[in-house]
Amino acid sequence: KKSPPPPPLPKLGKVGSKCACGLGSRERMADSGSDEVAVIGNTDLTAAEEQNNRNNTDVEKSTPLLKKMEISVSEAEKRTGKNAVNMQETYTVYLIETRPVDTITEGQNPAPDSLWRRYSEFELLRNYLLVTYPYIVVPPLPEKRAEFVWHKLSADNMDPDFVERRRIGLENFLLRVASHTVLSKDKIFFLFMTQENGWKDMVYETGFQAKADSRLKALNATFRVKNPDKRFTELKHYSDELQSVISQLLRVRARVADRLYGVYKVHGNYGRVFSEWSAIEREMGDGLQSAGHHMDAYAASVDDILEEEEHYADQLKEYLFYSEAVRAVCRKHELTQYELEMAVQDLTSKKLQREELATGTVRTFSLKGMTSKLFGQETPEQREAKLKVLEEQILEGEESVKSKNSECDEYVKNAWLDIDRFKEQKNQDLKEAIISYAVMQISMCKKGIQVWTNAKECFSKM
Amino acid sequence: TMSAGTPKSLPSSGQKSIHDISHPLSSEDTILTPSPDLPNTSSIGEKDLSLPNGTPVDTSSPASSSSLLNRLQLDDDLDGETRDLFVAVDDPKKHVSTMETYITYRVTTKTTRTEFDLPEYSVRRRYQDFDWLRNKLEESQPTHLIPPLPEKFVMKGVVDRFSEEFVETRRRALDKFLRRIADHPVLSFNEHFNVFLSAKDLNSYKKQGMALLTKMGESVKYVTGGYKLRGRPLEFAAMGDYLDMFTQKLGTIDRIAQRIIKEQSEYLVELREYGPVYSTWAAAETELQEPLEGVSGCVANCCTALEELTEDMSEDFLPVLREYVLYVESMKNVLKKRDQVQAEYEAKLEAVAFRKEERTGVPTDVEKCQDRVECFNADLKADWDRWQNNKRQDFRQLLTGMADKNIQCYEKCLAAWESIVPLLQDKQDAKGETN
Numbered sequence: 001k002k003s004p005p006p007p008p009l010p011k012l013g014k015v016g017s018k019c020a021c022g023l024g025s026r027e028r029m030a031d032s033g034s035d036e037v038a039v040i041g042n043t044d045l046t047a048a049e050e051q052n053n054r055n056n057t058d059v060e061k062s063t064p065l066l067k068k069m070e071i072s073v074s075e076a077e078k079r080t081g082k083n084a085v086n087m088q089e090t091y092t093v094y095l096i097e098t099r100p101v102d103t104i105t106e107g108q109n110p111a112p113d114s115l116w117r118r119y120s121e122f123e124l125l126r127n128y129l130l131v132t133y134p135y136i137v138v139p140p141l142p143e144k145r146a147e148f149v150w151h152k153l154s155a156d157n158m159d160p161d162f163v164e165r166r167r168i169g170l171e172n173f174l175l176r177v178a179s180h181t182v183l184s185k186d187k188i189f190f191l192f193m194t195q196e197n198g199w200k201d202m203v204y205e206t207g208f209q210a211k212a213d214s215r216l217k218a219l220n221a222t223f224r225v226k227n228p229d230k231r232f233t234e235l236k237h238y239s240d241e242l243q244s245v246i247s248q249l250l251r252v253r254a255r256v257a258d259r260l261y262g263v264y265k266v267h268g269n270y271g272r273v274f275s276e277w278s279a280i281e282r283e284m285g286d287g288l289q290s291a292g293h294h295m296d297a298y299a300a301s302v303d304d305i306l307e308e309e310e311h312y313a314d315q316l317k318e319y320l321f322y323s324e325a326v327r328a329v330c331r332k333h334e335l336t337q338y339e340l341e342m343a344v345q346d347l348t349s350k351k352l353q354r355e356e357l358a359t360g361t362v363r364t365f366s367l368k369g370m371t372s373k374l375f376g377q378e379t380p381e382q383r384e385a386k387l388k389v390l391e392e393q394i395l396e397g398e399e400s401v402k403s404k405n406s407e408c409d410e411y412v413k414n415a416w417l418d419i420d421r422f423k424e425q426k427n428q429d430l431k432e433a434i435i436s437y438a439v440m441q442i443s444m445c446k447k448g449i450q451v452w453t454n455a456k457e458c459f460s461k462m
Numbered sequence: 463t464m465s466a467g468t469p470k471s472l473p474s475s476g477q478k479s480i481h482d483i484s485h486p487l488s489s490e491d492t493i494l495t496p497s498p499d500l501p502n503t504s505s506i507g508e509k510d511l512s513l514p515n516g517t518p519v520d521t522s523s524p525a526s527s528s529s530l531l532n533r534l535q536l537d538d539d540l541d542g543e544t545r546d547l548f549v550a551v552d553d554p555k556k557h558v559s560t561m562e563t564y565i566t567y568r569v570t571t572k573t574t575r576t577e578f579d580l581p582e583y584s585v586r587r588r589y590q591d592f593d594w595l596r597n598k599l600e601e602s603q604p605t606h607l608i609p610p611l612p613e614k615f616v617m618k619g620v621v622d623r624f625s626e627e628f629v630e631t632r633r634r635a636l637d638k639f640l641r642r643i644a645d646h647p648v649l650s651f652n653e654h655f656n657v658f659l660s661a662k663d664l665n666s667y668k669k670q671g672m673a674l675l676t677k678m679g680e681s682v683k684y685v686t687g688g689y690k691l692r693g694r695p696l697e698f699a700a701m702g703d704y705l706d707m708f709t710q711k712l713g714t715i716d717r718i719a720q721r722i723i724k725e726q727s728e729y730l731v732e733l734r735e736y737g738p739v740y741s742t743w744a745a746a747e748t749e750l751q752e753p754l755e756g757v758s759g760c761v762a763n764c765c766t767a768l769e770e771l772t773e774d775m776s777e778d779f780l781p782v783l784r785e786y787v788l789y790v791e792s793m794k795n796v797l798k799k800r801d802q803v804q805a806e807y808e809a810k811l812e813a814v815a816f817r818k819e820e821r822t823g824v825p826t827d828v829e830k831c832q833d834r835v836e837c838f839n840a841d842l843k844a845d846w847d848r849w850q851n852n853k854r855q856d857f858r859q860l861l862t863g864m865a866d867k868n869i870q871c872y873e874k875c876l877a878a879w880e881s882i883v884p885l886l887q888d889k890q891d892a893k894g895e896t897n
Contacts, residue, residue: 238746245743252736259729266725269718277711280704284854291861427749434753435886438760438879445876449869456865462858 065184073171134332135415139176140321142169148250150257243323268299287462347397551637598654605841609642610788737761756882767874807831
């Protein structure tokens with residue numbers, strides 16, 4: 001995957017301040033925001049308290065940002081502007097609102113600071129986080145284009161339902177990052193939410209792109225780790241499985257939704273025919289007529305049911321994308337391990353050369369060995385000089401192996417800390433998602449029973 | 463036309479109950495198993511065993527009395543009329559002979575009517591016997607609405623004529639057919655009906671009847687044709703219009719019901735795939751294993767509930783609708799016959815008027831014709847009211863039944879989902895406390 005060229009910044013200044021949020025959006029922020037906070041607040045955040053100390057981390061306190069700041073994506077808006085090749089394009093911007101928590105607890109209740117960001121900026125932020133924190137399972141963004149939707153739902157990026165679901169998804173992303181002990185202390189992340197202008201320059205200044213590119217190149221190069229870490233191999237296998245099973249689940253769910261929609265909507269035809277039929281009946285007329293209304297209501301009820309279910313699908317989707325984030329951590333571990341193994345190999349070969357030079361035996365067949373045989377031995381001075389260079393290289397190599405070793409150890413330590421955190425979060429989230437799915441099914445069944453009971457009453461009066 | 467394939471030796475050769483032959487679609491054979499050995503359910507209401515006029519019913523035949531008892535308890539739909547004739551169709555059996563394979567049904571009768579020699583009969587009849595009865599009724603009671611029989615021909619290969627589902631659907635239709643006749647104040651006294659219910663050897667009666675018919679035929683048949691009706695009286699025109707509209711609505715309802723069954727089956731196909739995905743996922747998890755298995759189990763339960771609903775709809779709902787289409791056809795036929803009788807009368811009246819304008823008296827055959835029209839009109843109106851009443855009851859029952867089936871389906875799904883929620887929540891609470 002190539003990262004697309006950075007799109008031009010939308011003109012934020014004017015519109016941003018103008019739309020600084022009406023009362024409606026505040027209310028929305030309040031309930032969607034607090035809900036998400038509650039969910040994330042449940043997860044255990046204290047596990048990875050101690051560690052970090054990266055370049056861009058703010059080290060003053062170890063509590064995640066979310067405890068200090070209220071965050072929400074409260075609004076979405078359609079904009080039109082010129083893109084890089086001066087073409088007219090339409091895109092959506094999202095309003096990020098932030099408010100320090102202590103001002104709220106002190107009862108001041110100030111208006112939140114707000115700024116607009118578009119999806120591509122969220123993408124840039126996430127890419128930056130991915131590169132900067134390779135050992136962390138970075139929360140995924142909501143899907144760029146609607147996938148796994150049942151056909152009655154529009155897959156259009158500008159569709160209001162899609163935009164709304166994405167708004168929720170983006171807010172969720174920010175809340176997840178803000179509640180992460182390490183990620184939430186990142187300065188760039190903080191600037192993303194609070195600094196309207198110049199944020200992007202700051203990102204590029206970190207040089208993360210170059211880092212990302214060189215890493216990507218290394219990843220693309222075919223490499224094989226000789227002694228893979230079993231735990232990471234298993235984790236990679238699990239994330240593959242998770243991805244395949246969730247995508248299968250989402251596909252089937254979309255089809256199930258399609259069919260359910262059909263079943264309900266066809267019942268709507270009863271509404272019409274009962275009403276027409278009632279016109280030619282005497283005693284049966286009233287019962288039929290009102291039963292028809294209940295059938296209409298039944299057909300209409302499926303819209304709400306499936307809309308609610310879409311939220312469940314989104315929850316699953318988040319974990320579908322999380323599986324990719326887990327895989328990324330595994331891949332980066334492989335890369336670190338590979339670099340270590342390369343350093344070890346290099347050192348070993350240097351040591352071998354030194355041995356050859358010292359003892360004069362040639363164990364490996366080489367052109368050099370051939371030439372020395374054909375054209376006689378080097379002078380002792382030459383040998384001494386060579387040996388000296390080799391000794392230096394070996395020292396360097398030993399140093400490098402040592403540092404690679406500790407880098408690798410550090411990586412494994414940090415990564416497992418975060419993976420354990422992730423697993424716990426995942427179990428908690430998905431359990432809750434399943435419960436709410438069951439609750440949804442219960443409410444659907446109850447609605448169904450209600451409608452049919454009403455209809456039955458009408459029928460029995462005929 | 464009489465049936466060509468007269469049943470030979472009904473009870474003798476190769477009598478086999480249909481459940482002896484395993485049906486490809488179903489492994490269970492409980493539905494059609496005749497249950498003479500089962501404890502008789504009649505014990506639940508001993509006092510109800512007497513007929514309305516107080517004559518004690520012979521309970522020596524346990525297999526039939528239970529269904530009749532049910533009838534006694536359930537049928538209060540004959541507004542105030544005393545019922546003294548009860549008929550039931552049950553216990554289908556498959557007969558395999560070298561010539562043909564067919565199904566017979568047991569027809570049980572209980573009555574206090576003096577027209578019958580015995581208070582109780584139990585005979586076996588096959589479809590063509592029912593068909594014979596219906597033809598006889600049409601011939602001998604041309605002014606009355608004869609209830610329809612289920613259609614004789616089914617598409618070969620599409621429907622298995624000997625499947626339990628098919629036989630059961632047909633049994634119910636035949637039962638309904640006889641009950642409608644038995645409840646009719648005129649048809650129930652028809653001699654052919656009496657013979658159908660009571661004759662040990664219906665075949666010899668049928669042959670005898672054939673000879674008789676050829677003689678009587680002319681006088682009985684009204685069908686004259688050739689006359690054109692000037693105008694239907696408003697009353698009957700309204701009936702015709704109603705029937706046309708009603709047929710149309712029935713057709714629409716039938717199409718909707720079929721479509722729903724199709725949508726539900728397709729939904730079921732997807733749902734059957736949906737559950738196992740959760741199981742697959744559960745296998746890859748440790749802590750989430752139980753919740754995911756829970757969902758998988760719930761989906762499986764919902765599949766079963768939905769399957770039952772779809773089955774009920776196609777086996778109980780659709781046949782009743784189709785029977786009504788045929789019922790409407792019968793009604794339209796009677797209307798047509800009435801029109802012809804009136805047309806004949808009008809033509810004759812006109813002819814008389816044309817020939818003998820000066821004379822005031824009307825010839826007797828024209829008067830007879832007029833009587834016939836009036837008789838027909840009276841019979842038809844009575845049957846119409848009866849039919850309307852039946853229709854109302856039948857559709858009330860059919861539609862409340864449909865609602866009930868849907869409620870039951872939802873209740874099963876609800877129970878499944880409700881059973882897993884506390885399990886999941888308890889776990890979570892317990893975990894929260896230990897934390």
